[in-house]
Amino acid sequence: MGERGGGAWRWLREHAVQIVGVLVVLYMLIPIAVIFGFSFNDPAGRYNFTWVGFTLDHWSNAFGIPELNEALLTSLKLAVLATLIATVIGTLMAMALVRYEFFGRRAANFLIVIPMATPEVVMGSALLSFFLLIGTFNLGFETLLIAHVMFCISFVVVVVRSRLIGFDRNLEEAAKDLGASPFETFRLVTLPLIMPGIFGAAMLAFALSIDDFVISNFNSGTTVTFPLYIFGAAQRGIPVEVNVIAMILFFFTCAAMGFATWQQRRAEKMASVRPEQESTIAVPAGAPAAT
Amino acid sequence: MRRRVAPYFLLGPGAAWLLLFFVVPLYYLFELSLNSGVFGSYEFNWHWENYSDALSLYDTQFERSFIYAGLATLFALLLAYPLAYTIAFKAGRWRNVLLFAVVAPFFTTYLIRTLAWETILSDQSPVVKVLDAIGLAPEGHVLATGGAVIAGLTYNFLPFMVLPIYASLERIDGRLIEAGKDLYASASQTFFRVTLPLSAPGVVAGTLLTFIPASGDYVNAQFLGSASNQMIGNVIQSLYLKQSDYPAAAALSFVLMAAILILVLIYIRFAGSEALMGEEAV
Numbered sequence: 001m002g003e004r005g006g007g008a009w010r011w012l013r014e015h016a017v018q019i020v021g022v023l024v025v026l027y028m029l030i031p032i033a034v035i036f037g038f039s040f041n042d043p044a045g046r047y048n049f050t051w052v053g054f055t056l057d058h059w060s061n062a063f064g065i066p067e068l069n070e071a072l073l074t075s076l077k078l079a080v081l082a083t084l085i086a087t088v089i090g091t092l093m094a095m096a097l098v099r100y101e102f103f104g105r106r107a108a109n110f111l112i113v114i115p116m117a118t119p120e121v122v123m124g125s126a127l128l129s130f131f132l133l134i135g136t137f138n139l140g141f142e143t144l145l146i147a148h149v150m151f152c153i154s155f156v157v158v159v160v161r162s163r164l165i166g167f168d169r170n171l172e173e174a175a176k177d178l179g180a181s182p183f184e185t186f187r188l189v190t191l192p193l194i195m196p197g198i199f200g201a202a203m204l205a206f207a208l209s210i211d212d213f214v215i216s217n218f219n220s221g222t223t224v225t226f227p228l229y230i231f232g233a234a235q236r237g238i239p240v241e242v243n244v245i246a247m248i249l250f251f252f253t254c255a256a257m258g259f260a261t262w263q264q265r266r267a268e269k270m271a272s273v274r275p276e277q278e279s280t281i282a283v284p285a286g287a288p289a290a291t
Numbered sequence: 292m293r294r295r296v297a298p299y300f301l302l303g304p305g306a307a308w309l310l311l312f313f314v315v316p317l318y319y320l321f322e323l324s325l326n327s328g329v330f331g332s333y334e335f336n337w338h339w340e341n342y343s344d345a346l347s348l349y350d351t352q353f354e355r356s357f358i359y360a361g362l363a364t365l366f367a368l369l370l371a372y373p374l375a376y377t378i379a380f381k382a383g384r385w386r387n388v389l390l391f392a393v394v395a396p397f398f399t400t401y402l403i404r405t406l407a408w409e410t411i412l413s414d415q416s417p418v419v420k421v422l423d424a425i426g427l428a429p430e431g432h433v434l435a436t437g438g439a440v441i442a443g444l445t446y447n448f449l450p451f452m453v454l455p456i457y458a459s460l461e462r463i464d465g466r467l468i469e470a471g472k473d474l475y476a477s478a479s480q481t482f483f484r485v486t487l488p489l490s491a492p493g494v495v496a497g498t499l500l501t502f503i504p505a506s507g508d509y510v511n512a513q514f515l516g517s518a519s520n521q522m523i524g525n526v527i528q529s530l531y532l533k534q535s536d537y538p539a540a541a542a543l544s545f546v547l548m549a550a551i552l553i554l555v556l557i558y559i560r561f562a563g564s565e566a567l568m569g570e571e572a573v
Binding site: 017018020021022024025027028029030031032034035038048049050089090092093095096097099100102105108111112114115116117118119120121122123125126127128129130132133134146147149150153154157207210211213214217218226227230231234238242243246247249250253254257261 | 295297298299301302304305306308309310312313314315316317319320322323370371373374376377378381387389391392393394395396397398399400401402403404406407408409410411413415446449450499500503504506507508509510514524527528531532537540541544545547548551552555
């Protein structure tokens with residue numbers, strides 16, 4: 001008995017780190033489980049905070065609230081546009097920073113880092129001050145787009161840059177030796193190889209944009225995005241459909257994430273022409289500081 | 292010749308966007324913070340009193356923001372390190388599953404995650420009953436206390452702590468750890484003398500990425516706190532969007548930014564800047 005107890009104790013001690021690790025993972029997932037669980041709730045009043053009973057009504061009525069649909073549509077439109085713009089100009093910036101030595105490179109690096117080190121409330125209020133004082137922009141979709149592109153750029157640069165740093169330039173040399181023009185080399189060799197980085201950056205930008213509340217809260221005017229709708233509804237009780245839509249978005253993102261990992265594996269296979277090349281572990285898109 | 296202008300062409304659009312919509316707005320924020328007058332007829336007249344007024348009126352909220360953010364950062368570090376260590380060294384084929392679990396919270400909207408904590412920490416919830424039983428929930432309440440706000444901040448920014456620590460642990464050359472063992476270091480000596488110092492860049496990056504957004508946050512205080520748990524973000528938001536007292540709000544924003552910048556610079560002086568600027572930028 002004593003010996004067996006000692007064995008269990010030893011097992012616990014040897015696996016203490018893993019046990020804590022797994023507990024922390026559970027802690028991270030609990031709210032998602034709560035959101036999922038409460039999407040099947042049948043609340044008695046307007047507040048979806050206590051469990052009353054199981055129903056599928058809100059899943060079948062997921063898109064039955066017009067204002068919510070409109071907010072979601074605005075958010076999606078905004079996120080797609082902001083992602084496209086930020087990904088293109090961010091990728092170009094990353095290329096400049098990795099491929100060239102030039103005057104002002106340090107300043108450019110600083111310019112990219114500093115928005116990530118600024119609290120959102122400061123960025124939001126600074127942009128609002130700017131928009132109010134110059135008066136050329138009407139607060140609304142336009143100003144939201146400007147703001148979202150602004151805070152996405154830095155993250156795109158960081159993700160794409162980390163991909164470019166690990167890039168084997170010999171592959172481009174080989175393409176040139178085989179008679180490819182610079183543009184062909186870029187389109188047929190460089191772009192496919194850094195595509196997983198670009199795709200990861202785009203996913204991160206999309207996630208940041210669709211999730212942004214603080215900066216949007218300052219610069220939205222009367223336009224309502226998905227997070228702004230939730231914030232507005234929080235005072236008078238949030239409809240259960242919000243949980244349903246949150247879960248739908250969650251599953252979509254998971255699928256996109258799976259696709260990105262698959263694509264990255266494929267690109268790694270493509271790049272591993274040289275036998276000694278180690279395969280790198282896929283750092284997920286949400287790792288801005290992983291460089 | 293072409294090589295010399297090429298980087299500027301590539302850099303151009305992004306740099307212009309950041310200059311025009313990040314740097315220039317900061318200037319306007321500064322200008323607005325030195326205005327005086329009532330809403331609708333502000334006037335720029337170097338009104339520095341905005342700063343002294345803002346600081347004397349809202350010093351408690353400032354202090355509270357940094358205390359809450361500091362504690363949340365500390366708790367996040369204590370939770371994140373074992374998890375990052377597990378993923379990097381112990382997870383085996385579960386590694387990608389665990390990494391996925393770390394970023395999964397990002398896939399649900401920030402506000403909804405915070406509202407989920409409102410549910411979890413509400414008075415009727417089993418979690419609070421357990422906390423009450425072990426004496427961690429005075430009078431059976433957790434919601435609308437400072438503890439709830441700190442818990443929310445810790446939760447919401449935890450992935451920002453885990454990922455950089457994981458990235459730096461994952462990069463450690465396994466042979467260094469082997470060498471420690473070969474030289475008869477105990478497991479804990481190897482950890483404290485080899486692994487921990489080598490993961491320092493990740494810890495620095497993680498603490499900054501957690502502390503900075505946490506100190507400016509107002510969503511957690513809004514949903515999980517009460518009026519006596521307001522942080523500086525709540526004040527700025529309310530002055531800007533509800534009371535339309537732009538100069539005071541601008542002054543507070545500027546002070547927040549300056550305070551964070553100073554704290555970060557001090558921190559980097561001690562901890563090194565590689566983590567923040569990226570290796571090749573130093």
